Amino acid sequence: MTDTHGNPESHSDSMEHEDLYPTRSDAGEIRPFGRYDPVVHARNQWRWDGPLGEEVLSRYERDGFLWFEGFFSRQRIQPFFEILKTMAADQELMASDGVITDPDSGDLRSVFAMHEVSDYFSELTRDPRILGMVRQLLGSDVYIHQSRINDKYGFHGSGFDWHSDFETWHAEDGMPRMRALSASLMLTDNNEFNGPLMLIPGSHHYFIPCGGDTPEGNWKDSLKAQRLGVPAQQWLRKLSTWGGIQAPKGRPGSLLLFECNTLHASNKNMSPWPRSNLFFVYNSVDNPLHDPFCGNSPRPEFLATRGQPGPLAMADDSHKPRASEL
Amino acid sequence: MTDTHGNPESHSDSMEHEDLYPTRSDAGEIRPFGRYDPVVHARNQWRWDGPLGEEVLSRYERDGFLWFEGFFSRQRIQPFFEILKTMAADQELMASDGVITDPDSGDLRSVFAMHEVSDYFSELTRDPRILGMVRQLLGSDVYIHQSRINDKYGFHGSGFDWHSDFETWHAEDGMPRMRALSASLMLTDNNEFNGPLMLIPGSHHYFIPCGGDTPEGNWKDSLKAQRLGVPAQQWLRKLSTWGGIQAPKGRPGSLLLFECNTLHASNKNMSPWPRSNLFFVYNSVDNPLHDPFCGNSPRPEFLATRGQPGPLAMADDSHKPRASEL
Numbered sequence: 001m002t003d004t005h006g007n008p009e010s011h012s013d014s015m016e017h018e019d020l021y022p023t024r025s026d027a028g029e030i031r032p033f034g035r036y037d038p039v040v041h042a043r044n045q046w047r048w049d050g051p052l053g054e055e056v057l058s059r060y061e062r063d064g065f066l067w068f069e070g071f072f073s074r075q076r077i078q079p080f081f082e083i084l085k086t087m088a089a090d091q092e093l094m095a096s097d098g099v100i101t102d103p104d105s106g107d108l109r110s111v112f113a114m115h116e117v118s119d120y121f122s123e124l125t126r127d128p129r130i131l132g133m134v135r136q137l138l139g140s141d142v143y144i145h146q147s148r149i150n151d152k153y154g155f156h157g158s159g160f161d162w163h164s165d166f167e168t169w170h171a172e173d174g175m176p177r178m179r180a181l182s183a184s185l186m187l188t189d190n191n192e193f194n195g196p197l198m199l200i201p202g203s204h205h206y207f208i209p210c211g212g213d214t215p216e217g218n219w220k221d222s223l224k225a226q227r228l229g230v231p232a233q234q235w236l237r238k239l240s241t242w243g244g245i246q247a248p249k250g251r252p253g254s255l256l257l258f259e260c261n262t263l264h265a266s267n268k269n270m271s272p273w274p275r276s277n278l279f280f281v282y283n284s285v286d287n288p289l290h291d292p293f294c295g296n297s298p299r300p301e302f303l304a305t306r307g308q309p310g311p312l313a314m315a316d317d318s319h320k321p322r323a324s325e326l
Numbered sequence: 327m328t329d330t331h332g333n334p335e336s337h338s339d340s341m342e343h344e345d346l347y348p349t350r351s352d353a354g355e356i357r358p359f360g361r362y363d364p365v366v367h368a369r370n371q372w373r374w375d376g377p378l379g380e381e382v383l384s385r386y387e388r389d390g391f392l393w394f395e396g397f398f399s400r401q402r403i404q405p406f407f408e409i410l411k412t413m414a415a416d417q418e419l420m421a422s423d424g425v426i427t428d429p430d431s432g433d434l435r436s437v438f439a440m441h442e443v444s445d446y447f448s449e450l451t452r453d454p455r456i457l458g459m460v461r462q463l464l465g466s467d468v469y470i471h472q473s474r475i476n477d478k479y480g481f482h483g484s485g486f487d488w489h490s491d492f493e494t495w496h497a498e499d500g501m502p503r504m505r506a507l508s509a510s511l512m513l514t515d516n517n518e519f520n521g522p523l524m525l526i527p528g529s530h531h532y533f534i535p536c537g538g539d540t541p542e543g544n545w546k547d548s549l550k551a552q553r554l555g556v557p558a559q560q561w562l563r564k565l566s567t568w569g570g571i572q573a574p575k576g577r578p579g580s581l582l583l584f585e586c587n588t589l590h591a592s593n594k595n596m597s598p599w600p601r602s603n604l605f606f607v608y609n610s611v612d613n614p615l616h617d618p619f620c621g622n623s624p625r626p627e628f629l630a631t632r633g634q635p636g637p638l639a640m641a642d643d644s645h646k647p648r649a650s651e652l
Contacts, residue, residue, distance in 0.1 A: 236598065237481070
């Protein structure tokens with residue numbers, strides 16, 4: 001039996017609950033191993049149906065990310081800043097758990113569950129151009145596992161150490177398989193000096209178990225600074241020597257798609273130029289969360305959508321400027 | 327009366343002891359002001375005698391630094407690594423005050439007074455190609471105010487916040503005027519990810535008084551992390567918006583000359599690639615140190631050469647590889 005994207009359907013409960021990617025506690029002693037999951041999940045004919053062509057799919061398989069310079073127009077991005085201003089003025093929202101401040105400066109750092117706070121953001125996550133690519137890469141319908149905006153103010157905004165998102169989502173959210181990806185949309189310029197996202201191409205091919213016990217409520221700390229889930233330096237050294245490091249840079253409206261297991265990090269913003277990026281994490285509807293594999297209680301819903309969420313539907317994409325706007 | 331480089335001789339004691347550049351304590355309340363000192367000190371005919379031509383001198387005046395990609399051959403640089411290894415194995419040296427470790431990792435961060443520890447380094451500070459440019463830029467004979475090697479190990483090596491070296495040397499060493507510069511020689515590749523030096527072009531035209539009392543022995547802390555002497559963000563913002571930020575990058579043997587008052591900083595080394603740079607600070611023999619303007623006792627001699635040091639003499643520059651080495 002295969003589903004509509006050519007993937008074998010598997011519903012054996014025993015298989016689903018097996019921990020294929022052991023990490024945390026003593027798992028730091030386990031050597032890295034190759035991933036069990038494909039990188040591009042749509043197979044055979046389904047893979048070739050597009051929207052991405054084979055040359056781009058192969059690059060995604062090789063590197064673990066794709067960069068689309070100027071994917072959206074500035075015009076399409078501009079309204080978000082107005083919405084952000086409105087949100088920043090909403091004291092109730094700002095006091096909620098989903099709003100994270102910078103450990104050094106106390107400034108606004110992240111707002112989670114953006115797609116539930118704002119219709120405009122929700123619509124963006126369902127933009128046909130993005131959703132089409134995401135469905136192809138994940139080989140199924142998808143839902144939003146997490147959404148957030150990450151802000152780094154000028155001369156503020158500390159960095160984030162190297163990590164795989166999947167390692168955290170597996171351990172702390174119970175995401176069973178590598179069948180998720182992040183879409184990061186640049187709201188500001190990302191340049192050499194304002195702490196752009198750095199990635200290690202090819203690192204997504206390996207799972208690196210990380211040591212250290214996960215305290216209950218670890219997310220309150222981990223959203224401010226990555227401490228657990230940072231691979232041992234010997235593996236970081238090996239992978240970045242093989243694959244190098246890349247930091248995509250470009251203007252507002254640029255889009256980065258990166259696989260859930262691609263190692264990434266960011267440095268401090270040493271410039272006066274703020275860096276503001278939206279992140280939408282898509283997960284396959286065939287990869288719903290189990291209980292966290294680290295054994296803790298699940299993280300709050302604003303960090304990880306639990307249950308069996310319905311598939312995202314495409315949004316209307318008639319975002320052409322009216323003649324009167326020209 | 328002018329000296330051999332066309333500069334007016336001034337030996338009025340009262341003038342020399344005047345604090346032209348007030349900083350620390352309440353001075354943070356004083357607005358930035360234009361520097362009183364020229365950037366290129368050799369004047370008129372002396373300026374035109376070379377070795378640098380007018381187009382390069384003008385760039386140095388405008389930006390406050392000059393970058394020479396591949397100034398020395400790899401062959402010329404290679405022996406330094408052997409010397410460094412020998413030094414690292416010297417336990418007595420490693421335990422001395424002039425050796426500074428990283429606040430985060432405990433790794434070797436800086437070794438000071440390199441030119442006194444090693445003849446090979448001493449000779450390098452007197453290399454005719456470097457010394458010729460330095461004498462022209464400072465308009466006089468020069469001596470070594472400070473020399474050091476700065477190491478950032480892979481995945482270690484924290485950053486340094488924005489500062490002007492002159493601000494520290496004036497406050498804590500009693501350097502009266504802006505008539506010094508640093509020559510930084512790259513011993514490793516400096517790339518986007520291993521924490522290269524960043525500079526704000528044009529920032530050297532202004533002196534930015536910084537607030538905060540200077541504790542006795544501040545250097546023990548300040549060599550690990552820049553806390554005092556960091557300009558207020560409003561001025562950093564203005565200067566970097568005007569001038570932008572540049573981070574010269576290149577292969578081992580590349581040389582950076584930067585004026586003592588040019589604002590610079592560096593970010594963490596997030597890569598596996600070590601970053602190792604030599605710094606030689608040259609000061610004009612006509613700009614000897616006074617008592618520290620912050621009122622503290624002078625810093626140790628390995629940080630700041632005191633008294634009336636004699637001028638550096640050119641070294642023999644016959645560093646051609648022998649035919650047998652080809």
